[in-house]
Amino acid sequence: MADSPKITFSRRGFLKGAGVTAATSVIETANALARDAKEALHADRVQGPDALTIKLHINGREHSVVIEPRDTLAQTLRDPLGLTGTKVVCDRGSCSACTVWIDKTPALACMTLSIDTTGREITTIEGLSHNGTMHPVQAAFVKHDAMQCGFCTPGMVMSCAALLERNPKPTLSDVKHAVSGNLCRCGTYPKVFAATLDVAGEKEV
Amino acid sequence: MSLDTLSSEQDQPGTTAKRSDSFVFGIPQNGLEHKEREVLFDEPPPLPPNSELMYIGKPTVRYDGPAKAMGTGKYTADVHLPGMLYARMVDATIPHGRIVSIDTGEAEKLPGVRAVQVIEHFYGGAELRDPKQEVPSRYPVIRYAGQPIAAVAATSQQIADDAAKLVKVQYDSMPFVVDRSAARAADAPLVFPGPADEAGSAGGGGGPKGVAQTGNVHGPQRKQSGDVEKGFADADVMVESEYFTQVQTHSALETHGFVVDWKPEEVTVYASTQGTASVREEFADVFKLPQSQVRVITEFMGGGFGAKFGAGNEGVMAANLSRKANAPVKLMLDRRQEHIVCNRPDSHQQLKIGAKKDGTLTAIKLTSYGTAGTGTGAGTAGPATNLYKCPNLLTEENDVFINAGPGAAFRAPGHPQGCFAFEQAIDELAVKLEMDPLMLRDKIDEHPARRVERQIILQRTNWRNRKPAGSDAGPVKRGIGIAQSVWYRFVSMDSSCEVRISRDGSVELMSAVQDLGTGTKTMLAVVVAEELGVPPSDVVIRIGDTRFPIGPDSGGSVTTGSISPAVRNAAWQVKQQLFAAVAPRFRTTADNLTIKSGRVVFKNDASKSYSLKQVAAKLPTSEISARATRVAEYSKERLTYGGVDYVELAVDTETGRIHVEKVFGAHDCGRPINPTGVLSQINGGILQGISYALFEQRIMDQNSGYMLNANLENYKILGAREVPEIEIELVENYIAQSSTDAAGIGESAGIITLAAAIGNAFYNATGVRLRKLPMTPANVLAALGKTQEEVEA
Numbered sequence: 001m002a003d004s005p006k007i008t009f010s011r012r013g014f015l016k017g018a019g020v021t022a023a024t025s026v027i028e029t030a031n032a033l034a035r036d037a038k039e040a041l042h043a044d045r046v047q048g049p050d051a052l053t054i055k056l057h058i059n060g061r062e063h064s065v066v067i068e069p070r071d072t073l074a075q076t077l078r079d080p081l082g083l084t085g086t087k088v089v090c091d092r093g094s095c096s097a098c099t100v101w102i103d104k105t106p107a108l109a110c111m112t113l114s115i116d117t118t119g120r121e122i123t124t125i126e127g128l129s130h131n132g133t134m135h136p137v138q139a140a141f142v143k144h145d146a147m148q149c150g151f152c153t154p155g156m157v158m159s160c161a162a163l164l165e166r167n168p169k170p171t172l173s174d175v176k177h178a179v180s181g182n183l184c185r186c187g188t189y190p191k192v193f194a195a196t197l198d199v200a201g202e203k204e205v
Numbered sequence: 206m207s208l209d210t211l212s213s214e215q216d217q218p219g220t221t222a223k224r225s226d227s228f229v230f231g232i233p234q235n236g237l238e239h240k241e242r243e244v245l246f247d248e249p250p251p252l253p254p255n256s257e258l259m260y261i262g263k264p265t266v267r268y269d270g271p272a273k274a275m276g277t278g279k280y281t282a283d284v285h286l287p288g289m290l291y292a293r294m295v296d297a298t299i300p301h302g303r304i305v306s307i308d309t310g311e312a313e314k315l316p317g318v319r320a321v322q323v324i325e326h327f328y329g330g331a332e333l334r335d336p337k338q339e340v341p342s343r344y345p346v347i348r349y350a351g352q353p354i355a356a357v358a359a360t361s362q363q364i365a366d367d368a369a370k371l372v373k374v375q376y377d378s379m380p381f382v383v384d385r386s387a388a389r390a391a392d393a394p395l396v397f398p399g400p401a402d403e404a405g406s407a408g409g410g411g412g413p414k415g416v417a418q419t420g421n422v423h424g425p426q427r428k429q430s431g432d433v434e435k436g437f438a439d440a441d442v443m444v445e446s447e448y449f450t451q452v453q454t455h456s457a458l459e460t461h462g463f464v465v466d467w468k469p470e471e472v473t474v475y476a477s478t479q480g481t482a483s484v485r486e487e488f489a490d491v492f493k494l495p496q497s498q499v500r501v502i503t504e505f506m507g508g509g510f511g512a513k514f515g516a517g518n519e520g521v522m523a524a525n526l527s528r529k530a531n532a533p534v535k536l537m538l539d540r541r542q543e544h545i546v547c548n549r550p551d552s553h554q555q556l557k558i559g560a561k562k563d564g565t566l567t568a569i570k571l572t573s574y575g576t577a578g579t580g581t582g583a584g585t586a587g588p589a590t591n592l593y594k595c596p597n598l599l600t601e602e603n604d605v606f607i608n609a610g611p612g613a614a615f616r617a618p619g620h621p622q623g624c625f626a627f628e629q630a631i632d633e634l635a636v637k638l639e640m641d642p643l644m645l646r647d648k649i650d651e652h653p654a655r656r657v658e659r660q661i662i663l664q665r666t667n668w669r670n671r672k673p674a675g676s677d678a679g680p681v682k683r684g685i686g687i688a689q690s691v692w693y694r695f696v697s698m699d700s701s702c703e704v705r706i707s708r709d710g711s712v713e714l715m716s717a718v719q720d721l722g723t724g725t726k727t728m729l730a731v732v733v734a735e736e737l738g739v740p741p742s743d744v745v746i747r748i749g750d751t752r753f754p755i756g757p758d759s760g761g762s763v764t765t766g767s768i769s770p771a772v773r774n775a776a777w778q779v780k781q782q783l784f785a786a787v788a789p790r791f792r793t794t795a796d797n798l799t800i801k802s803g804r805v806v807f808k809n810d811a812s813k814s815y816s817l818k819q820v821a822a823k824l825p826t827s828e829i830s831a832r833a834t835r836v837a838e839y840s841k842e843r844l845t846y847g848g849v850d851y852v853e854l855a856v857d858t859e860t861g862r863i864h865v866e867k868v869f870g871a872h873d874c875g876r877p878i879n880p881t882g883v884l885s886q887i888n889g890g891i892l893q894g895i896s897y898a899l900f901e902q903r904i905m906d907q908n909s910g911y912m913l914n915a916n917l918e919n920y921k922i923l924g925a926r927e928v929p930e931i932e933i934e935l936v937e938n939y940i941a942q943s944s945t946d947a948a949g950i951g952e953s954a955g956i957i958t959l960a961a962a963i964g965n966a967f968y969n970a971t972g973v974r975l976r977k978l979p980m981t982p983a984n985v986l987a988a989l990g991k992t993q994e995e996v997e998a
Contacts, residue, residue: 068361068363070363071363075362075363078283079285079361079362082285084276084279084280084282084283084285085275085276085277086276087280087282087458087459087507088282089458089459089540089917090540090916090917090918091539091540092540092916092918094916094917094918095458095917097458124276125275125276126275126276126277128275129275132275134271134274134275138271138274138275139274141270141273141274142266142267142270142271142274143266145266145267145270145881145882145884145885146274147267147270147273147274147722148508148722148723148724148885148886148889149457149458149459149506149507149508149721149722150269150272150273150274150278150505150507150722151280151457151458151459151507151508151722152458153273153274153276154274154276157274157276175925176925176926176928177925177926179925180924180925180926181924182924182925183458183917183922183924184458185456185457185458185508185510185893185922186508186722186885186889187888187889187890187891187892187893187923188885188888188889189892189924189925189928190888190928190931191885191888192925193925193928
């Protein structure tokens with residue numbers, strides 16, 4: 001039965017599915033799982049368990065990086081690559097501080113294995129600004145003081161910017177839904193809502 | 206927390222020459238007055254009210270906002286040094302016992318491991334008054350599950366995590382107790398074999414020392430004035446009840462952690478701390494180093510809320526590992542450890558209040574038992590003692606030791622617990638007296654700012670349309686409630702800075718003070734900007750480094766009130782130097798120069814107006830600078846401040862869910878420096894207060910002694926979906942106490958009041974008192990009599 005092409009719910013697929021933030025709809029989650037299952041069918045090369053070099057496409061640039069197969073994307077971004085804007089808070093998918101985009105879809109970098117992101121387009125908080133010019137969502141966060149300690153801020157920005165990509169005219173409820181997985185301990189939520197609605201050209205209700 | 210520990214104000218030695226000056230005084234809504242004060246001769250002139258100022262009191266964007274929004278700010282967790290190792294703490298898997306042996310052999314053999322360190326001394330929590338009461342042991346006694354035992358440093362975090370699991374610890378287990386009421390029983394297992402006290406940390410924390418101890422009960426600390434029995438005899442009306450609050454964990458998003466680079470000539474410590482000075486002092490103390498050889502850096506900091514002071518076990522272990530491995534070491538706690546390292550103590554309070562028919566209070570009696578785990582500091586008497594005048598007061602506060610992580614200062618220590626009981630009891634008293642609860646407070650509360658704040662709430666909210674308790678017919682019932690807070694104008698004299706002007710007109714401020722996310726950097730820029738007439742964004746702020754003049758530890762809302770006067774004084778002094786140096790070049794005298802509306806102008810000729818840059822260009826030297834330190838408060842009055850928070854909520858009496866729909870907060874923090882930052886903090890305090898009231902609760906397993914929900918999915922904190930509509934009104938309150946007259950807002954901002962205000966609104970909605978936190982559906986349904994009470998808290 002070893003050769004049976006039975007589609008199983010792999011750990012890899014589960015991790016990636018769970019890695020999709022609450023910012024994403026159920027349909028997108030299902031799509032990601034289906035895509036992953038399809039990929040798994042075609043994958044025949046075993047990688048690991050030793051360290052290996054992979055190529056990752058991050059913020060429009062290709063990076064060659066040595067990883068262990070067990071390394072999460074959050075670890076790879078932060079440690080070897082020095083992209084520390086992506087924060088790790090809970091390290092198990094419950095706070096969304098590590099939100100990045102994988103193929104334009106918000107995903108939790110702490111719940112995604114780096115090895116699974118080869119060939120995907122990764123965007124981190126550092127990739128949102130260009131030469132020090134802030135993305136409109138970042139500028140609105142500054143204008144509305146949508147931050148205090150700032151540790152949740154990159155994840156919040158990634159969730160809100162993704163929301164505006166897929167829905168340029170969100171309601172307050174849409175914004176709350178988009179960041180419902182992003183925890184903030186300082187209580188910046190009201191300003192996050194105001195900043196995001198400001199970019200959308202909506203007055204906060 | 207002993208409230209006195211933060212009040213390190215002393216008389217200044219040195220210059221005693223004084224002058225008399227007239228300072229703005231009072232609250233604009235009441236009409237501002239002036240007050241004469243004797244101040245030191247070299248104090249800057251009095252500041253006019255905010256309405257007449259250019260930058261102070263005007264909204265200013267966060268100084269480091271772009272760095273935070275773009276993810277470029279480097280927190281301790283982000284620090285990477287060449288050759289740096291990653292560490293993981295190994296912690297106890299039993300709640301009480303002795304360590305028989307620790308085998309680090311396998312961990313050391315794991316490829317990539319560079320150093321293993323076994324703990325020698327445990328820092329934190331209480332210690333036996335007489336250490337001889339315990340059998341001597343090579344290792345510290347384990348008193349809670351999760352207590353640090355060892356740490357491992359390796360070339361990657363993954364290897365360090367693997368190695369930590371290979372450290373083999375053999376225990377000799379002892380009986381334990383993790384429940385406060387069980388720990389009070391005469392036959393309860395003893396957490397300490399004799400009386401124990403906790404040395405307060407730099408940021409407060411720690412309860413009274415030297416009080417009686419019976420079994421696990423450390424106390425009471427008794428404070429009394431008048432005669433409560435006589436007061437109750439004189440009362441026309443009395444309310445008496447019991448209240449229960451839970452243990453809350455700080456849950457800062459950045460965990461406790463350090464990067465230590467131990468070099469023989471200097472130890473560099475990157476710390477996620479609320480006090481660079483406290484870290485430096487403790488490192489020097491623990492390692493017997495001169496403070497001059499310890500440098501502490503905190504550039505960005507991911508939240509503390511009272512829990513992050515001093516070196517801690519993490520810092521000491523990181524330093525030992527760095528010394529051993531001869532490499533920099535990063536040691537951040539993981540999320541589970543972060544939930545165990547510190548907490549807000551719980552409480553069981555018995556409260557009785559007596560009053561006359563007109564509302565005048567005749568007696569207050571509060572007895573509280575609370576657990577700070579292996580530490581002390583669970584007192585709750587602040588609000589009962591300091592909110593309203595009452596001639597007869599008796600408070601008895603007890604700490605109960607249990608086998609759980611030590612408590613720590615947590616945003617307004619003791620006050621959310623105390624306010625939950627006290628402000629609900631005041632509300633209950635109003636019901637009994639058939640008085641409007643807001644009017645009762647008008648009768649018994651003398652504080653001028655809260656009086657104005659209540660008026661604002663009357664005018665701007667639905668208070669007047671409040672219906673009688675429990676009058677909604679359907680299953681969803683709506684209610685309105687208020688509660689009031691009190692906090693104290695603590696000042697730290699360890700507040701110094703240097704302000705520098707270069708010949709090119711650039712301005713820098715330097716201080717070791719840290720910014721926890723409260724907006725300290727921005728606040729400092731605004732103060733310098735006002736004095737020197739440049740926009741706040743033109744002032745370069747360099748803080749969070751002990752190479753700069755010492756800054757206050759940020760606890761108890763001391764930072765703004767302590768450091769802002771020093772900063773204004775330094776900026777004012779350097780301005781005097783500038784004027785003296787350049788006046789001859791402008792063919793005038795220094796005293797004819799002043800700064801108005803962002804320009805240097807001649808007092809006697811308004812047409813002569815220059816930018817700071819033009820004036821600085823005439824400096825005979827490349828740079829001038831002035832250093833200043835906080836001077837004592839202008840008067841010795843012990844002042845309090847506070848806020849009033851209003852809540853509208855809906856209770857679903859079928860599911861037991863409470864939806865907070867609207868909060869209106871009216872708050873005072875003296876002279877607000879940057880309203881943007883102040884409002885953000887009040888937003889945060891309100892939301893943290895709702896989170897405390899409705900969701901948060903540490904759950905201990907009685908059988909294993911473990912915290913069951915040491916993570917962020919089972920320890921629920923408030924999320925975006927639970928955010929109500931929030932409106933905030935700031936009240937300026939000038940009290941003529943310092944050259945800026947500012948105070949911090951962190952503690953009085955909502956965290957104290959919200960649970961009580963929600964409790965009062967819940968009563969208004971349902972006609973039932975909810976005296977137990979958190980107000981989970983289970984506790985709500987139990988209070989409504991719809992389910993059996995679960996386990997008694």
